[in-house]
Amino acid sequence: MIVTTGGRYNEETLQKARDIAMRYGLEFAMRRKRSVKELNERYNDDVMIVGNDGLSIAPQSCKESVKYHPNFSMVRAKRLLKNENDALVEAAELESGMSFLDCTMGLGADSVIASMAVGNQGKVTALEHSFILYLLTKEGLASYNADNDIINEAMRNIKALHVNYETYLKTLADNSFDVIYFDPMFDEEISKSQSLRTITPVTHTETLSETAVEEAKRVAAEKVVLKDHFRSKRFEQFGFEQQIRKTSKVHYGIISTNVQVD
Ligand SMILES: C[S@@+](CC[C@H](N)C(=O)[O-])C[C@H]1O[C@@H](n2cnc3c(N)ncnc32)[C@H](O)[C@@H]1O
Structure with a gap:
């Protein structure tokens, strides 16, 4: 590059x-x-x-360039600032001080929301396997000005790493993050923002593996969360409890890892 x-x-x-x-x-x-x-x-x-006015990438394999812009996360961020609900925050039950590992950073929208929810006392680490996407998002998170101190701070607090999540999860100790999150590329088109759609050729599309989910269960002190299309077979395949949202085609699945045994 x-x-x-x-x-x-x-x-x-x-x-x-x-x-x-x-x-x-x-x-x-x-x-x-x-x-x-x-x-x-x-x-x-x-x-x-x-x-x-900002950063963009023009991968050879894509027709158009893509500019770093937190797009949809800004709408969600502003809702959070007004104490309104966010589906990811609710599904993951994120609270101030928690640690969140985003295994599929992409353009970082979910990481920004998680970072706002866990606040300065919390920790968000975000992994991206595509180098060009990692570079765009890491540098974008470090320099984009959202004209709001809380959102800017949430962006700067995210630690972005260029790594395959399966490789990274294997290096982590048991229970070292409260929540582990996967948002893999869906087969169904509705999942992607316009920007992600444009740069689909440079995203990694390998499917979630049994090994990755098993590792995530070991590393997550509270829960593993999967965001997927409501018709996805992955909820059942890996044992995620699918939370039904009647108004959205995007559903969250939960595996609780902090289960008390009497
Ligand atoms: C649907 S996007 C995530 C969008 C993200 N949640 C957001 O808010 O912008 C999935 C991302 O995961 C990345 N990815 C896929 N497999 C991966 C792996 N094994 N390790 C790390 N990143 C991976 C893809 O390159 C892609 O950028």
Whole structure:
């Protein structure tokens, strides 16, 4: 992957682009009035664009570029600030001070909501297997200004890691996170935001494995949560208790790991 600036850039943007390239060991290229497609072709590689107004990626395998924007999470975040309900927070029973492992970070929308719910005393770690998506979301979370201190802080508090969740779960001690969360790519189209749909070619689409769920059950002190299409077979296949939501095609499944035995 190469890093460049937007067509128009200022000194700060140029510095930021150089800095990102250096930190990740990537090549930096001056834009020199070239289109992103020209850069894709010239370098035969994916491109990250550091614009004056934000970050985008242009993977070679995608028709369009995708800009980092917390999109839907902002609507949910504003609802949380008004003490309104959020389906993920309710399903996972997230409270201040809890720890949350998001195994499928994507563009980080769910992680931002979880981070707001667990607050400064809590901890959110988010895993992403696709490097280009990890880079976009990690840098976006670190620099996007949501014009709200609580949301900004929630974004900055997320620790993003570029790793396969199955590999990472195996390194963790028993009960080391309160909640482990999976939001795998659905087969059904409704699951994805417009941005995720555009960059589907660079997302990892491997299906949830028995090993990953078994590891998650060992690592989760409270529960493992799966978000999936309401018709998904995965709820039953892995023993998740499917919570029925009559008004949504997206359902949550729960495996409680903190079960008291009399
Ligand atoms: C449906 S998206 C998650 C969307 C996310 N919940 C959000 O709010 O933006 C699923 C993401 O999980 C990633 N993924 C798939 N398999 C993975 C794995 N084994 N380890 C880590 N990430 C994985 C995909 O690349 C994709 O970005």
